[in-house]
Amino acid sequence: MIQMLGIMSEALSSPEVSSSLANNTVAKTNEVSNVATLANMVGGLIVVLALIFLLAYIVKRLKLVPSSGGVIKTVAVTSVGQREKVVLVEVNGQQYLLGVTSQQINLIDKLTNPVDIPISSFANRLKQAKDSNNE
Known part of the structure; x- marks a missing residue:
């Protein structure tokens, strides 16, 4: 048993095995880093698209765009x-x-x-919409 431990210790301490273990560790770290970066990018894209659709819905709902x-x-x-x-x-x-x-x-x-309705600016219409929602 002690001889086997000695052989395993020599095998692990040899430069070929240690460089192979180091390469595997680096490769796994790179794969994890790439997956994390891709997930971060996709998450950011989803947030931006959701924000665009939300703002489009608000503009349509409040009729802020003239016909x-x-x-x-x-x-x-x-x-x-x-x-x-x-x-x-x-x-x-x-x-x-x-x-x-x-x-x-x-x-x-x-x-x-x-009926003559004065044309209001975007700021005035936004203020009116905000005030009507607070009531």
Whole structure:
């Protein structure tokens, strides 16, 4: 038994075995380091993509982006229930007040005197949205 321990000790102390053990240790360390770096990169990418989708949802939800300059323009929208809205639309310079539900759209009034809504800046709209959420 003691002879076997002596032989094993000599084998482990030989330069070939120790360099082979060192190479295996370095290779395993490099593999672990590469996997950790890749996981870190993928995690960061997921966080950035989630942040982009979250910000896009917030901008869409708060209607911070003005609508395109098409023929029909939405001038103002006010919610009066969970799925009911009063919408002021403009078509060819004429404004219409509509009642919108999940099942139908009703004309409430054709306005003779157009409502002039001042165009607000992004900062003002963001402040309004923030104040309305705090209430």
